[in-house]
Every structure is written in structure tokens, then in C-alpha cells.
Amino acid sequence: QQFIWTIETTYQLDNFLARASLADQLRLKTRLAEGRIDFGANYTNLHSGNCSEEQLHRLAYEAKRFGDALGFESRSAFLNDVPGFSRAIPRVLANSGVPFAILGPNGSFGGRPDIPLQDRPFWWQGSDGSRVLTWITYGSYAEGFVEWGLLNLNTANSKVPARLAEYDAAGYPYDAVMVARAFDDTFPNTGMTNLVNQWNSTHTSPKMKLATAGEFFDYITNKYGDVFPTYRGDASGAWEDVTAVTPASTAMVRQARSALPQLEALYTLSAIQFGLPYPATSLRRAWKQSLVFDEHSGGGVGWPGLLTKEEVEQENEDFVALAQECSDIVAQRTFAALENSAPQVVPNGEVGLVVFNPLRRSFRGVFEVDCGSSQAADMRLIDPSGGPDPIFRWLDASRSKLAIQVDLPAYGWRRWQVGSGGQTPPPPAWNPGYQISAGNRDLLLSPLDGTAVSLIDHNSGIDWLDQPDSHSFFGIESGFHMEVFFSQFDITNPSPVTVLVEDRAPLFRQAQVFTADGDLLREYRLFEDENRMDLRALMADSKLPFVEFADHSRHFGLTFPANLDLPTQLIVDGPDGFFIPGIHSLPGVTLSHFGTSTGGILRGASG
Numbered sequence: 001q002q003f004i005w006t007i008e009t010t011y012q013l014d015n016f017l018a019r020a021s022l023a024d025q026l027r028l029k030t031r032l033a034e035g036r037i038d039f040g041a042n043y044t045n046l047h048s049g050n051c052s053e054e055q056l057h058r059l060a061y062e063a064k065r066f067g068d069a070l071g072f073e074s075r076s077a078f079l080n081d082v083p084g085f086s087r088a089i090p091r092v093l094a095n096s097g098v099p100f101a102i103l104g105p106n107g108s109f110g111g112r113p114d115i116p117l118q119d120r121p122f123w124w125q126g127s128d129g130s131r132v133l134t135w136i137t138y139g140s141y142a143e144g145f146v147e148w149g150l151l152n153l154n155t156a157n158s159k160v161p162a163r164l165a166e167y168d169a170a171g172y173p174y175d176a177v178m179v180a181r182a183f184d185d186t187f188p189n190t191g192m193t194n195l196v197n198q199w200n201s202t203h204t205s206p207k208m209k210l211a212t213a214g215e216f217f218d219y220i221t222n223k224y225g226d227v228f229p230t231y232r233g234d235a236s237g238a239w240e241d242v243t244a245v246t247p248a249s250t251a252m253v254r255q256a257r258s259a260l261p262q263l264e265a266l267y268t269l270s271a272i273q274f275g276l277p278y279p280a281t282s283l284r285r286a287w288k289q290s291l292v293f294d295e296h297s298g299g300g301v302g303w304p305g306l307l308t309k310e311e312v313e314q315e316n317e318d319f320v321a322l323a324q325e326c327s328d329i330v331a332q333r334t335f336a337a338l339e340n341s342a343p344q345v346v347p348n349g350e351v352g353l354v355v356f357n358p359l360r361r362s363f364r365g366v367f368e369v370d371c372g373s374s375q376a377a378d379m380r381l382i383d384p385s386g387g388p389d390p391i392f393r394w395l396d397a398s399r400s401k402l403a404i405q406v407d408l409p410a411y412g413w414r415r416w417q418v419g420s421g422g423q424t425p426p427p428p429a430w431n432p433g434y435q436i437s438a439g440n441r442d443l444l445l446s447p448l449d450g451t452a453v454s455l456i457d458h459n460s461g462i463d464w465l466d467q468p469d470s471h472s473f474f475g476i477e478s479g480f481h482m483e484v485f486f487s488q489f490d491i492t493n494p495s496p497v498t499v500l501v502e503d504r505a506p507l508f509r510q511a512q513v514f515t516a517d518g519d520l521l522r523e524y525r526l527f528e529d530e531n532r533m534d535l536r537a538l539m540a541d542s543k544l545p546f547v548e549f550a551d552h553s554r555h556f557g558l559t560f561p562a563n564l565d566l567p568t569q570l571i572v573d574g575p576d577g578f579f580i581p582g583i584h585s586l587p588g589v590t591l592s593h594f595g596t597s598t599g600g601i602l603r604g605a606s607g
Helices: 010-019 022-034 053-070 088-095 153-170 191-202 213-224 240-245 247-274 280-293 309-345 481-485
Strands: 005-007 037-039 076-081 100-105 122-125 131-136 230-232 352-357 363-370 380-382 391-394 401-408 412-419 430-432 435-438 441-445 452-457 475-480 497-502 508-515 520-527 533-537 554-559 569-574 577-579 599-603
Touching (some): 022 037, 053 280, 076 213, 088 131, 131 213, 153 191, 247 309, 435 497, 435 508, 441 508, 475 481
Parallel strands (some): 122 230
Antiparallel strands (some): 363 401, 430 497, 435 441, 475 554, 520 533, 569 577, 569 599
């Protein structure tokens, strides 16, 4: 047997190529051509349920780019350790030209799909009908060491027959089994090569063969044809909540990856319409940093007893640097895009507001504008095409920020001239109070802690917050690391508080909650023309209690219990769109948490 090695992720390959000499690159190219080395098409191992749609699309981009440079086509993706897999993955891989997926979930705490032994491999089919031939490991990505005993001849003799007997008992129909022998930070070595040679020299059957995943799939499809069962569904959510232990850096990456598709659309339209340059290198860098940050291995708390305080702090510094660079690229490129493209849209000398819609559909909604300085009390926004003035309102007493309601065309621009003679009401006054009304809804807040007590919809007669749960609506709860792991929290709402409500204003009405120190803690917005309430919480890190290193971390969360008539239904908005856990899940998986970058709908029997 010759030495064969698989580079699990393209991120590892990326780092090698950044440092390798030309001679080393040529040696790698030769080994790839010989089939002695393979690399995974996935850039990193992601908490895929947390990914944005466009971010997950980038999973195999670098594999294609490096493959073209090395004369090699990566055909397999290795999704190891994390036990959750978004149903977007088969669509993304299949449409990236990657036919095979190997799932190596760490199912120690649940979340592992339950695919019977006799149904492996199986076609994992996406919501659009695309599919990838998929193998799920027996135990985990480390099954070769743990379950099969591929450490030495003695442990292999002990465990291999027992595993094969289980396959036989299950009715496994093929004469070959894939076994993954992988582990954290494993370095290339000849241990498995020596073990295969020892095994094959002492056993007539079965024979072991060192191979790439593609070799296994080629063998089994060539011998048996397309006889594999099809499974459809999602398996994400089991470990996604662990990303929330680094809220500041996670927020930076979330905001950046949310803005990146819009930024790409803006640059694309500017390149087509105005001939402006497209910054491909820096935008690709931002996407790659987001993929590394959302990789499952680092940041947050360290493994107890395995990392020192200094090592944990270094790891966190590294991950904060990833988030900061990703955020900085987006901020810098956004400024440059607007600075270069706006003059192409606005006539010389005109002062006004320009808005771009990056969506492929028209948009109607409310958004905020920071004008940068105080504006005239009678400011008017004038449509140069003669249309009606848009509705807007001031957000601060200095009239430097406003909220505006607009209709925007798909992939298009709107502009308004700044003039005088407008009739917009002055900035609203704030007064003590605990209730705001907008449209046909009343919101009542608690005078003790400023959490929401009731939200009455007068059209339906329903109080959406009337429920017996002990959790408060928009309340703050916290717990130490292991407590949170087992869903144990303590209510930690600051009290006393001051609640202020604003006078009626166009578009929406606001209420704000301040701590005893005068810090803004919560903000509510109740909209006039939409069945909608927006919530914002601000928790200053300087106000949070210090936690000793030995206790790892204290987690803070916000709760939103609601009055929903049973039966209720949870609909999750993941990177492949909306799905219903259970109905749209792979067998044996349950939703533990849905990701920090995704949304959800809770629907009661009343609709």
C-alpha cells in the first residue's frame, strides 16, 4: 500500500499554498495527479445552520479556484465534527460540481442523523431536487480510531470483526465499507499505511485499502450502479448555539456577511452601468474570513483542562481579528462604492438622497438615514420625476437622523432632491409613560423593569403576550456555561428603570427603557401601517459582571414568550429558505437551536 492522505478542508490547502515553495507546490500537484493526495471541496467545517445563504454558496469556491491552478478536480466534501447539516448543502455541492459528501458528525450530544447501515451510501437530495451521494460515518469522524480500532493490529483484530458483523446483521448490501480515520490536528504519518500492510498480510478477508473518498464512491457506483436510497431533509441546529458565546465578534461577522451580497450587487451594477472597477480580491477575502470565523473549532471558551488561559485569549484574539478584518473590508468597500457611484447618478451640484436596491425584486419599506449633520426644520425630499414626496420622520432632536418610507425598483436606484418648504412634524417629544399605540395595537410595558406586558391587537381582540410562562417578553436572562448548555437560566432584568414614550409621529411610535445609570437598555417600535413591532436591546459590556476564568463564561440571552393557541408550528428560515423541523428533517434529528443568523416563525392555531 502506498501512502495516501486527504486534506480535509480547502482552508488547510490555502494556508499551505500561501507558504509553500514552488518545488513543494509542484510535488503537491504531482501527488494529486497520482491520486495519492486529495482535498475536500469545503473551505471550512461550518455550523451550517448559522450560515447566510450566500455565505454557504461560497463553500466550494476556493476548491474550484485551487483546482484550476493545480490541475485537479475536488469531488468530495468532508463535513466533520459538527453534528448539524443544513439541507442547503446538497444543493450547494451539486451545483458546484461536487458529487460526493462525507458526513462525520460528532453525535456525542445528539443531532446526528439516523441513517441505517444498510442505507449507506444514500442520495441526499436538496429542496430543488439536486443531490449528492453521501456517506455518514459509523461513529464519528474519528470512527477509524475509536469504533474500528485502526490503531494497531491488536486493536483492529478486536474491533473490525464486530463492526462488520453489525453491517451484516443490518443487511448491508455491498462488499465495501468506507471507514474515516481522522482526528483533531492529525498530521500526515505512515501509521495507517503500515497497519494496512500488516492486516492484509495476515488476513485473507476482508482486505483493507487506503483510498480517497472518491475512489470508494467510484468503486461502489461502478459495481452496483445507481441503487442507493434517497433521503431529503435538514439536520442542522444541534451545536449552532455555541457561536453565541462571542457576541461582539459574531455580530460583526453577521452584519458583514449580510451586507456583502448587497455590496457585490452594487459593484456589479456600477461596473455594468458606469464602467467602475470591481474589487474581486478584497470581497473574496471578506467571504473567506467569514467562512473561517464560522468554522466550528475556535473562539469563545476553551476546552476545560486542555487550554491555558493564555491560549484561550490568543485564540480569541485571532478570531476577533478575523471578524474585524471582515467587517473593515465591508465598511471600506461600501464607502468607496457609494463615493464612486453616487456622482454617476446625481447631477452636478445637486444635494440629495440616493438609495440603491440590490434585490431582484421591488422593495417597499422603512429604513434609516444618518445625514451627518443637522438639517433644516422644513427640509423636503423632492422626487425629480414629479412623483409624490416620500413620508419621513426625524429620529433625534438635532434632525440629523431620519426614517423614510420608499418604494424601490429591483436592481435599481431612487433619488430625491433636498429642498425647503416641507411639512414634516418636528422631532417628537419624550415623556414618562408605559404605553404606546400605533395602528390598531397597544403596547403596555412594566414600570418595574420595562419588559413588555401586553400587546393587544384590536382587530383580532388578541393579547399576543398573554401567557402563563415565567419568562418575560424582551427580558434578559443569564447563566454560566454549563447551565446554559442544559437550558438553565436566571432572570437578570435590571431594576429600577425609567420608561419614556414619544409623542405620535409618522411611520412608527417608540418607547425607550433606561437603567438607573441612564443607559439605554431597550427600545420598542410599533409601526402604523405594518403588523410589526421592532425590538432593540443594548447591553454595555462594562455593566456585565466579571467572571473568573475557571467559570468560563456567563451567557446572556433575550426571551420572547408569546400567546399562541395550540397546536403551534415552528418554521425556521435557514440558508435554504423556510423549512419545518421534523417534517423537513433527516431521520433521527431534532431541532436544538436555530442559528444566530437565521429567523423563525412561530405560528399558532389562530394563524
